[in-house]
Amino acid sequence: MADAVIRYRSSDEDSARWQGFSRRPGDIVISTRSKSGTTWMQMICALLVLRTPELPAPLSELSPWLDWLVDPPEAVYRRLAAQRHRRVIKTHTPLDGVPFDPLVHYIVVARHPLDMAVSLHHQSLNLDRARLAELTGQTGAPEPGRPRQPVAQALVRWIDADPAPREELDSLPGVMWHLRDAWTRRHAPNVHLVHYDDLSADLGGQMHRLAGLLGLEAPGPELVEAATFDRMRARADRLAPDPVGVLKDRRAFFRTGRSGQGSALLDAATRARYQARAAALAPPDLVAWLHRDR
Template sequence: MTPRRYTSVEEDSGRWTRFPFRDGDIVVSTRSKSGTTWMQQICLSLVHGTPDLPAPLSELSPWVDWLVESEESLFARLARQPGRRVLKTHTPLDGVVLDPGASYVVVVRDPLDMAVSMYHQGANLDRQRVAELSGRPVRTPPPRPELPVWLAAWTRAEADPVASTDSLPGVVRHTADACARRGAGNVHVVRYEDLAADLETQMRRLADLLGIAVAASRWPALVDGAGFAAMRAAADRRVPDTRGVLRDPQAFFRRGRPGAGREVLA
């Protein structure tokens, strides 16, 4: 079945139909601000056996759909990377080629928390820089109201879940699609809240699902390196931004624990 194509000013999921997979590839598929970078760090740490990665996270695990880098450059760079690779996408799995030799990890998060994080992230983006890199017009969103008003409106908006993937219907659809595919054996769903509650248990579970053996002595360093404090402290190497798209890299790791949405809305 031909994957559904998702496009925006900055993304084109059509790249997946041309991407040359390698057995062992790990695709991290999440909605925006749902633990993408966290899961990339976890998977890369498991693959490399250390939290101290040989290159910045976004170089090792690029966003395949993002138009700021040409397809030719991206594919060539990934072809030079040895061993198992970790790839990023915000595209639901019905828009990604499901290669039998690859594994797909979908992180799902409380939609209210995701929306709060997305609200704050919008103020941290340098949209002029994104336009320069992608060769597209500057995409300036309209002024937003204060967070409580914006979040309440976000929960009520009736949006097309395919055309508006970061809407509440879009978030729910992404999650439901992934959960329906878990029986395939190479699709794994991880809850953000479970990672926050017991990171080590979830990392061990994921290592088993991905068929990665980890020496007992390595676990403390791997878990510590994937914790929020370590991620924020190493923001210069862990944020998904090597091209100056974020105004403040450390602000990308804003909170790191569940519950923000329910603190805003009664």
């Protein structure tokens, strides 16, 4: 793999922070698009590493989001340097924006893009944007509130939008950019692709699979139970990714976790338009794996 990396920046992220981070052999980097199972995979990995359903600290402290501008980089680096166990680091940066190390494990979680977009729509309504602007040093008044757009209408607009993928990574082109890069690396022994639907269908089996890939002990039933959606939602105060209070409601972060909700909102013509766009943005084998022939 080439050493050169792409720099990704947004109003609250900067992947350049990876350049100042000292890696360790065995580190686990979780690279996902928003609302694609990031927190779920952080919890799974924390449980496999720490071997207890009662985590010793909030999940966002144990597994920080390294490129989030809300936290000063030196504070994140110090927190991770102090950890003596194997570290689990969150990022929404594609793997071509993260330094590649053959001794580090990279996990990319993929979710059906339509389901991801529906969850992202609901998540956007749960953000305290004034608080986020304050924490990231954005100047001026926050964007005024707009009338709530019906989720089906928002989903159609998301399907038809065509921004530059590197500039809007949570767009459909951006999602496919992220996953297409990971797909090309999937045969590397330290790059692991996980499908959200597989976690939903067989959480225990997937946790056993990941334990084997990461060289960790297989989980017992109490660890699998701790990673279920209902258990995580019940413990939203400690598990939601909200260390500085940017969510209006932490329990609402864990909304439903269901698959298939995006496609169900569309008529046949719009589904066909989506499928054509997805096929133009990614190779056929990736599209088939991602959609599960749904």
